[in-house]
Amino acid sequence: MSVPAELHYTPEHEWVSVEGTSASVGITDYAAQQLGDVVYVSLPSLGATVTAGEPCGEVESVKSVSDLYSPVDGEVTEVNTELEDDPSLVNAEPYTAGWMFRVRVAQDGNGDAALPTDLLSAAEYEELTKSAG
Amino acid sequence: MQTPLDAIHERLGATMTSFAGWQMPLRYGSETTEHLAVRRAAGLFDLSHMGEIAVTGPDAGAALDYALTGQISAVPPGRARYTMICAEDGGVLDDLVVYRQGKQEFLVIANASNTATVFGALTDRAAGYDAAVVDATQDYALIAVQGPAAAGILAPLAQLDPADPQLPELGAMKYYAGAFGTVAGREAWVARTGYTGEDGFEVYTRPQDAEHVWTALTAGGSGAGLVPAGLAARDTLRLEAGMPLYGNELGPDVTPFEAGLGRVVKFDKPGEFVGREALAARASAGPSRHLAGLTIESRRIARHGYPVLADGRTCGTVTSGAPSPTLGVPIAMAYLDRPPASLAGAVLAVGIRGEAVPADLTDLPFYSRRR
DSSP states (O other): OOOTOOOOTTTTSSEEETTEEEEEEEEHHHHHHHHHHEEEOOOTTTOOOOOTTSSSEEEEEOOOEEEEOSSSEEEEEETHHHHHHHHHHHOOOOTTTTOEEEEOBBBOOOSBBBBTTTTTOOHHHHHHHHHTT | OOTTTTHHHHHHTTTEEEETTEEEEESSHHHHHHHHHHHHSSSEEEOOTSEEEEESSSTTTHHHHHHSSOOOGOTTTTTTEEEEETTTTTEEEEEEEEEESSEEEEEEEEEEGGGGHHHHHHHTTTSSOOOOOOGGHHHHHHHESSSSSHHHHOOOEEEEEEEEOOOOGGGGGGTTBEEEEOOOOOOOOEOOOSSSOOOEEEEEOOGGGHHHHHHHHHHHHGGEEHHHHHHHHHHHHHHTOOOOOOTTBTTTTTTTTTTTTTGGGTTTTTSSOHHHHHHHHHHHOSSSSEEEEEEESSSSOOTTTOOEEEEEEEEEHHHHHHHHETTSSEEEEEEEEEEEEGTOOOOOEEETTTEEEEEEEEEEEEOOOOO
């Protein structure tokens, strides 16, 4: 199971990658493995406002359907339309081709992206998945 | 509980799931890949959670005729029968496969979640007969080899009882037949049965022999495309084949007639049987619900409990739903409150979490293998 060191994570198994004030979001390799083959992804609409910790979509696998939570606050600027035709990208490349949506987040006082303070580091997330078994 | 193959599942990195008190492999990698391997080559399943109940003695056949819906006494030795055990009110307590292993020896295979219920009911119902009922679940591991390549994989490893010259070679064994023999040198009951809609075999071994048999089958089958397959693939395989699952299409509130399986009720067999009166009434009145097949016009899955809508009004409930790897669209089985034929021309949909997703009626099964 891979947990890239440079990403931020949530306890709901989303990852966040930040460039400037643009945050890319997907679900983790661990989550994809737990779900099994992903067959359908429902993503937020372009321009929608998402709120950290609130559901903004669904990830459906052969055996289950789960809410997709936004890890950040902001406006959706881009969604991964490739997933409409090939949701299995979420299993195959959860951190790259399987990304789900991008959000423009507010700036903090230093001009950096203002992220929720409770996001997990890679080490913290890895610890969480281990204790979950 | 763990099956005798638990260490192998762990070594294979299986995702495990709890099912009826058993830790079972849900999938080893991709359930879709496992499903397609069974359709195109073969899959290897650990089904050791299934219940094995031995019913033996001079009156064993008569006791099962009374206890079950089928005429089990008429099953010849070496053959199997798909049947059901019903309550007095005709509700299904379980669906079963019964093997006749000898003149006075029957092995009843129950769903894991129902083993205790079936064992209890059989014990009660056999009370007046010269027959012993024993829950032998812990005495067996069950390994299934399913798929078009199954016979070719198992044949070189299987030796059917050499003392019985009547027995055909494995490849010539009839569907729903079984025989004592060995697999990879270990004693086994080998049956041409399964729950995938493919040709295949089920190998009942002693628990201590299970790892050896599994390993031999894996080695013998890998060249032919055999892969280990979990319960997730088993569920989509049986759904494509239109086979009911207890707890979804079958339950105590359903008679065999609703499930379209009235043929398992043998009213013309001699003697009384549990549920006869209620089942006869249901047979003459017609089913109160109708099992139907649906394909969904979306990638979204119509899952157990979702409503089926005809022209916007609820007309039934989904019992099982999954993506069909073979058809490439989601499929579902549902109970409808009216005959499917009466819905011709209606706009059908499934309510998927608040959204009416278009659906189409289709004949069951969704998939039939070429014979």
